[in-house]
Amino acid sequence: MSATAAGGARTTDERHPERRTEPRTERLPADGHPAAAPRPVPHGEPGAERETVSDTESRIEPEPLAAPARLWPALGAVYRAQLSRARFARIPLLFVATFQSLGIMILMRGVVDGGAEARAVVAGASVLVVAFVALNLLAQYFGQLRASGGLDHFATLPVPAASVVLGAAGAYASFTVPGVVLTAVFGSVLFGLPLGGLWVLVAVVPLAGAALAGLGATLGLSAPRAELATLCGQLGMSAALLLGVLPAGRLPEPVRWLRDLLPSTYGVEALAAALEPVPEWGRVAVDLGVCAAVGLVSLTVATWAYRRAAVR
Amino acid sequence: MKSGTGQAVGSVEAPARAAVRTTDLVKTYPAVRSRRGSPAAPAVRATDGVSLQVRRGEVFGLLGPNGAGKSTLVRQLTGLLRPDSGAVDLLGHDVVRHPERAARLLAYLSQDSSALDELTVSLAIETTARLRGLAPRAARRTRDEVLVELELGALAGRPLNRLSGGQRRLACVGAALAGERPLLVLDEPTTGMDPVARRAVWAAVDRRRERDGCTVLLVTHNVIEAETVLDRVAVLDRGRVIACDTPGGLKALVGDDVRLELVWRDRPPLEVPRIAELRAEATVTGRRWTLRLPPRTARETVTSVTTGPAFAALDDFTLATPSLEDVYLALGGRTEGLVKA
Incomplete structure (x- = not known):
């Protein structure tokens, strides 16, 4: 059969131990009686044609399984497809996300003069772009995919769950890069902050992106209805907006706890620290570490949610 | 094919x-319990x-x-x-x-x-x-x-x-x-x-x-x-x-019966005795009558509807051997929802 050819010549028994270890008792013939113990009957033996269905089947090896897609190549394929999808359909939304952040900063310019609060506003507005796309839009995407039955497409392909989730999350996070850079540069100029620390965005975008995209994917994949997924995504973004952009010092105590629970907060903190005239890189590193840990947890949960949603 | x-x-x-x-x-x-807006x-x-x-x-x-x-x-x-x-x-x-x-x-x-x-x-x-x-x-x-x-x-x-x-x-x-x-x-x-x-x-x-x-x-x-x-x-x-x-x-399974479909222009000419007889056997859908008949009866019916006043009232007719739809119907299935195209 040609199934092995689909995976290329590398399909060997070493990679598919199930071919050898397939327990024969798993297969029951149509009549419901357990299959007879396999007998070493050669195919050419006279009288073989007269055997019953179950006898014939008990000595035929199961069809070899085609090689599954491996994690990284599949992740790459999903990433590429999602990025292209985003390019086609989501560019207007990226404009919305960016202009929203620019607008907020211009608004806050009248209230905040500079110093720590200005850094918090610029960092919060920059990470908000990530929240808009990675949390809100990804929650909507997975919510709709689940509701419409689109997950069946991935679930009937031999692709690891992590590839689908990470590929989509990665593509959505990458898609935010131009918006985040524009927001951060514009904000720094607007509030007179040093631009030297902005290179830290190289770490902030993927790590905050991972944390928020994981959260967005989990919300989308767990919501029983697409509208609920959209609602949760919007609420999550509102939380990122209020808790990220408003300087922490001005928030009441319970709201500050909430702020500490939001995955994007540590990305905001790291970026704010990097915008100081003389950044404390140790603190930046700690914040990024927390962000990375949250991202890991969040993506793991999202992968679990995908598996749960894909096979019901 | x-x-x-x-x-x-x-x-x-x-x-x-x-x-x-x-x-x-x-x-x-x-079972789904009734919620507001959904039965x-x-x-x-x-x-x-x-x-x-x-x-x-x-x-x-x-x-x-x-x-x-x-x-x-x-x-x-x-x-x-x-x-x-x-x-x-x-x-x-x-x-x-x-x-x-x-x-x-x-x-x-x-x-x-x-x-x-x-x-x-x-x-x-x-x-x-x-x-x-x-x-x-x-x-x-x-x-x-x-x-x-x-x-x-x-x-x-x-x-x-x-x-x-x-x-x-x-x-x-x-x-x-x-x-x-x-x-x-x-x-x-x-x-x-x-x-x-x-x-x-x-x-x-x-x-x-x-x-x-x-x-x-x-x-x-x-x-x-x-x-x-x-x-x-x-x-x-x-x-x-x-x-x-x-x-x-x-x-x-359906046997030899064939399907005859008659489509009338306006209204069926019930004043023709043969047409009035057929009405009892037909499944009527708007202007369309569907009949399942033995081949011989079907041939005779075609002859009678393609002559005289019945033909004047006839828009179209088709005579077909049994389809899977007929099988489905004969087996007791509900035929609505099957597509014939």
Whole structure:
């Protein structure tokens, strides 16, 4: 059969131990009686044609399984497809996300003069772009995919769950890069902050992106209805907006706890620290570490949610 | 399109191995309690003790109207839905116990295209091939072959959601055919397609069957398509298989009766005695009367309606041998929802 050819010549028994270890008792013939113990009957033996269905089947090896897609190549394929999808359909939304952040900063310019609060506003507005796309839009995407039955497409392909989730999350996070850079540069100029620390965005975008995209994917994949997924995504973004952009010092105590629970907060903190005239890189590193840990947890949960949603 | 309808049915001579075998498959969707705005729904036995055997290399159809349980059955075969009880064997693998193996044995075309909607046709096919385990170069080659095979070249660079329904469906078929699999499960593949696209799809499916010995499981509610492309067909109604045979074998169940359809211009000329007699036997749908008659009576009836005042009132008539729709009706199925096109 040609199934092995689909995976290329590398399909060997070493990679598919199930071919050898397939327990024969798993297969029951149509009549419901357990299959007879396999007998070493050669195919050419006279009288073989007269055997019953179950006898014939008990000595035929199961069809070899085609090689599954491996994690990284599949992740790459999903990433590429999602990025292209985003390019086609989501560019207007990226404009919305960016202009929203620019607008907020211009608004806050009248209230905040500079110093720590200005850094918090610029960092919060920059990470908000990530929240808009990675949390809100990804929650909507997975919510709709689940509701419409689109997950069946991935679930009937031999692709690891992590590839689908990470590929989509990665593509959505990458898609935010131009918006985040524009927001951060514009904000720094607007509030007179040093631009030297902005290179830290190289770490902030993927790590905050991972944390928020994981959260967005989990919300989308767990919501029983697409509208609920959209609602949760919007609420999550509102939380990122209020808790990220408003300087922490001005928030009441319970709201500050909430702020500490939001995955994007540590990305905001790291970026704010990097915008100081003389950044404390140790603190930046700690914040990024927390962000990375949250991202890991969040993506793991999202992968679990995908598996749960894909096979019901 | 192909031979194979003449093969023995229900014979003890088994082929090498069944490609798909289900044993007493049951799936019940639980009752839904009434909520504001949505009425309560009782529990539905969507699959009610289905035992089927699809032979290797055959094109096997599941025919039935919407809600007959075709898609639920297919979702259990593809490992997407766990049955409440019963067994599913795909090419020697227990898919109830190992649902993840299904993806490595079959290619599935679902009714929904939302996973591919915003991709270009070319990228949708290539990505699906990659996710089916193909290396980048092999995926690109497969993509190019499928684009040529289904005559999708002109649409290759356009996103699926900017295409017409039939074109989008064709692109999804392209994605399903990318990467070789011994079993193709196609859920209403030709919905919305023009005849040219349909032909391309069936030619591509046939090629895989002849070249690779592919088995095809086709879900359809199109009786004409079922008659032309299927080797064998299982007729489903309310989650049960009410018949399973070759299309020819099934039609033999109905006997010799032929179907006569009369379409009146305005109103039927009931003043003609023969027409008044026929009215009692006809199924009336607006201006259309459908009659099931022995061939001899049908011939006489045609003669009487094509002469005199009856002919003046007649807009159109068709005389046809039994179709799978007639079989379905004769078996007690509900015919609404079956498509004749």
